[in-house]
Amino acid sequence: MKTAYSFLLSIALLSQSWVQAQSDNFVFLNETGFEFNNKGVKVEGSAFAGSNALNTKMFTDVLIRPTFSEQSKSAFLEGSQSKTNLFASNKWGVEYHKDTNTYFYISNKSLLAFRSDKDFSELLFFGNSPFRGQKVSTSGLNYVQANIFSAGYGFEVYRSKKLSIKSALGLSTLNNYRQIDASEIQLYTASDGSYLDATFKNTSINETKSGIQGVGLSADICLDYRINDLNTISFEADDVNGFYLFDNQEIQIDTSFNFNGVSIDVFNAETSVANYLDSSFTETINRNKTTQNQVFLPTKMKLQWVYKLNPRATLASSVESLSLGKFGTYLETAVIYTHNRQLRTRTSLGYGDFRGFTWSESLEYRTNKYNFYLGLNNLQAIAAPIKTRNYGFSFGLFRHL
Secondary structure: OOOHHHHHHHHHHHHHHHHHHHHHHOOOOOOOOOOOOOEEEEEOOOOOEEEEOOOOOHHHHHOOOOOOOHHHHHHHHHHOOOEEEEEEEEEEEEEOOOOOOEEEEEEEEEEEEEEHHHHHHHHHHHHHHHEEOOEEEEEEEEEEEEEEEEEEEEEEEEOOOOOEEEEEEEEEEEEEEEEEEEEEEEEEEEEOOOOOEEEEEEEEEOOOOOOOEEEEEEEEEEEEEOOOOOOOEEEEEEEEEEEEEEEEEEEEEEEEEEOOOOOOOOOOOOHHHHHHHHHOHHHHHHOOOEEEEOOOOOOEEEEEEEOOOOOEEEEEEEEEEEEOOOOOOOEEEEEEEEEOOEEEEEEEEEEEEOOOOEEEEEEEEEEEEEEEEEEEEOHHHOOOOOOOOEEEEEEEEEEEE
């Protein structure tokens, strides 16, 4: 009996050791925060567009036609959300991992974030004609777009039996930057469409310039605290940044004005209100221009609890927000499963912020020399674009050296 028991115990320990050893060889689907891998080169990219109110058919419409289809427009108008949150981004990067403690990277990221009351976003997306004789307002409008190129390195800051702190620091350049923040905006369109009255309260507009608009620092930080063999808590702060701007002008507006014959059309830059703000608007009101020397772009923060279900399966539940909840909060639960030596998958369900309900699947396949990764956000968007609010994908390749 002792011999049989010892044999079974040895098998169990070997199986657990095998799974643990294999987990160290997976690069993209890590159970906690970002990991440092063995010597090699990593290439990865991603793209995402999501909203709590806009449907994925509207995103597709913007790409392939000069207007929204009636089907996607009707689905948006029938929604019950009082706020419209919108976020879109794409990112690519290359990393060279010198060893298990250090890596160097270059990356490029573009982002667009928007938040307003639903009626106001309806006016921006579909024009002001349906609102003739009506006043449309929004409280708390936020808009930011930017492109960031970074180069830097990642390193392990501290490690003990329970606590691990890792960071990535980089130098960054900023271009294609524009930001609008307003405590309140009101727009009234005359019944015959002959004029437009607008009131701006505590509104700031950052003017765009071509080329590189600023330089700065960016950082990612990850803390993992191991409570015991089964439970780990992690905190991540991604895209912590600060930029010094070159000759950037910020316009402060707190007044009312009148436009004659203005028609709002988000697909036509020549007739949009934004165009008037840059041209004839200067002759209509007094602008208070100031030089803005620094800017901080949205930072994502994530708190996660990881529970080891068994040697092969891990449960991860997290809460995350962008800009300290300005665009809402997102909750997610995921199961990471190691099928065998070559394959690991991740299935997740989430809800909140600019995504609504999300179902995502991803997998990583490894060989002796390569790791391949593919992730798909919101798979149901393929079958039901009118009923879904976001979609995206990510991919990666790691070459062991």
